Amino acid sequence: MIAPVIGILLEPAYGIVAVFTGTMVASLFPWNPIKFAGLDFLPGALNVTLVSLAARGRRTEATLMFLIMIALFIINPYTSIFVGNALLSPPIPYLWMHLAALVVLVSPLTKNLSTKLTSHHYASLVRPVAVLAFTGTMIEHLTGGLLFATVVGKGALKFWPVIFLAYPIERTILVIGATLIGATLLRLLRPTLIESSLETAELVRMSPVRSVPVTDRR
DSSP: OOHHHHHHHSOHHHHHHHHHHHHHHHTTSTTSOOOSTTOTTHHHHHHHHHHHHHHTTOHHHHHHHHHHHHHHHHHOTTOOSOOTTGGGOOSSOTTHHHHHHHHHHHSGGGTTHHHHTTOSSHHHHHHHHHHHHHHHHHHHHHHHHHHHHHHHGGGGGGGHHHHHHHHHHHHHHHHHHHHHHHHHHHHHHIIIIIHHHHHHHHHHHHOSOTTSOOOOOO
16 A cells, blocks of 8 residues: 555655565565565566656556556466356456556546645645556556466466456555555655655656756755
8 A cells, every 4th residue: 555655755766676675574474475486576566666657757658567567467378358257257357447547547647746746735635646556556466467377377267257356346445545545644745755756757857868867956
């Protein structure tokens, strides 16, 4: 649930390092072992990366990343696109919620996020944080599903109908939690951290010479 805040505060590369470090530290506890051949950090890393890119106006890169993950999921032999009639699953694509997130990502809802995220009012922060939380958590789920299919192999096929029914509930809870926590934290941190992070990223993006660093004005 904290991933949107990490993505907003940190550039993509730093966000990936943060997620990787957190995943490795958490794996030291016996109840949270590494499950996916050391790649357990990837779902969270893509979540943070997409949020960071979208928050900094780099929607094309974020959209391309999402499309690549959808394509990889579809071509994997151990994933299911339509789960069939098992467990009364309706005949709609397994990826329906992911496709909805992709539509949100390319919609006007993700325009000018750097401005919206520096609002002084909690209510004004809820919508942009919810948008980022929704798109981020769906690419995280997509990546986790792809890892699951790749590591488990053919045995993964029998789980997709159950996952299909459960994941919308799980993801909705995560988005709501991330929105409430994220908007609250951003409201508290706004004066000292958020404006500096997003304004610097915007200056770098708009600069005609991308290789020239922008100094921190604090």
